[in-house]
């Protein structure tokens with residue numbers, strides 16, 4: 001894994017003159033991780049940069065988040081952006097809208113799991129159960145360290161019978177456990193789908209995908225883009241990530257967005 005700004009000159013050369021498809025995770029990438037999902041805020045400068053980038057003709061932006069679609073749209077509130085919630089299961093943006101077919105059996109299972117977890121965890125301080133409509137998140141960031149093992153055990157005991165029957169999928173992220181529909185769909189699949197759509201639309205091989213993310217679910221995207229795009233992990237460099245580059249924190253992500261905007265401005269100047 002290489003530090004992105006050590007290779008910035010080479011990367012600039014790669015980005016110049018291309019149609020850039022920018023895929024961005026939200027929590028831990030654009031907005032610093034907060035105590036609770038509700039408290040996470042995107043810095044004003046980052047938001048302004050995204051707004052400017054979204055208006056550029058040769059840039060497309062998609063936010064790929066684990067939050068629900070409604071929630072991520074509210075958090076950003078920008079136009080001309082593709083929003084994808086629930087790790088790619090819901091998509092909405094200019095000329096695109098998608099939501100998965102969810103079976104009745106899954107909905108019933110999800111509701112039962114939610115009620116069971118709420119009951120079994122009611123005495124554990126700090127647990128947040130977030131109903132994301134087609135999925136469920138159990139956040140334990142605020143739970144006392146000594147209680148985390150107990151929370152995880154209760155979660156796994158509750159979901160196991162649904163997992164074995166292929167009625168749900170269970171995933172883990174940063175201080176969060178999730179129940180999702182039993183579909184073969186992840187952040188990697190959704191970005192390849194969005195890219196294919198855009199290619200057929202107009203720009204063919206001129207498209208350069210760039211993905212930035214910080215969590216386990218972003219690894220599917222890093223894998224998907226390994227040979228065809230620029231992949232950036234946010235956080236301490238780690239052997240286990242498939243991303244090629246890393247940035248230290250969300251401030252450096254903002255710096256990268258500023259850099260991309262400058263390249264694009266240069267492009268426009270040249271054309272005049």
Ligand SMILES: [Mg+2]
Pocket residue numbers: 025026027028029213214215
């Ligand atoms: Mg994240």
